[in-house]
Structures are given as C-alpha cells and as structure tokens.
C-alpha cells in the first residue's frame with residue numbers, strides 16, 4: 698500500500714489561503730519542544746491566510762512540513778513585533794509493526810500508510 702497522503706495535494710493540505718487541517722495555536726514553550734527544532738522539514742510553504750488576525754486581514758505564514766505529516770506554522774505581527782506559533786498533523790498514526798529484528802523496526806500506519814523505519818544501531 699502506498700501512502701494516502703500527498704503534501705502537494707491542496708485537498709489534503711489546504712490551499713494557499715487556508716490554514717492546514719487540524720491547526721492549533723501553541724505557545725512558545727510547546728514551540729521550543731516541537732519538531733521544528735528536532736527534524737529537517739521535508740517541505741516549506743509560504744501562505745496568506747485569514748483567521749489569525751483581527752478583522753478580515755490576511756496573515757502571512759510559513760508552514761514547515763515534517764516527515765510523518767506533522768507541521769509547524771510560524772507567523773508574526775509586524776506592528777506589535779510579536780511572533781506566533783501553531784502546529785498540527787494530518788494523521789493520528791496507528792502504527793503496526795511490519796518487520797522487527799535486532800535494532801531495526803519498520804512499522805506502517807494503518808490509516809494513512811506512512812511507513813517509519815527506526816534503526817537504533819545508527
């Protein structure tokens with residue numbers, strides 16, 4: 698089974714003017730412990746979205762996608778000189794072990810097909 702999620706498909710990740718699905722605001726402490734500082738993003742997107750600022754204004758955001766379909770969003774309020782953060786994921790993975798030996802484990806999500814390999818001998 699191939700993965701069911703495609704990060705290039707707007708129907709799955711939202712369009713240029715939308716927040717990604719399952720978005721939630723987080724504070725600085727959660728941001729400090731987020732994937733942003735642990736992994737290299739697999740994709741970055743610049744978007745302009747509604748709903749993050751007062752009124753009907755567009756807010757410019759950066760979306761950092763990580764392996765496993767999680768993401769972190771960063772944006773700033775120019776006039777108040779503050780930075781804000783959000784995060785989310787496209788799938789609450791339900792991993793099933795496909796292969797396991799010694800230090801190697803390969804498991805696959807039964808919902809989206811995402812496969813992760815962990816080799817703890819590295």
Ligand SMILES: [Zn+2]
Pocket residue numbers: 788789790791806807808809810811
């Ligand atoms: Zn999944």
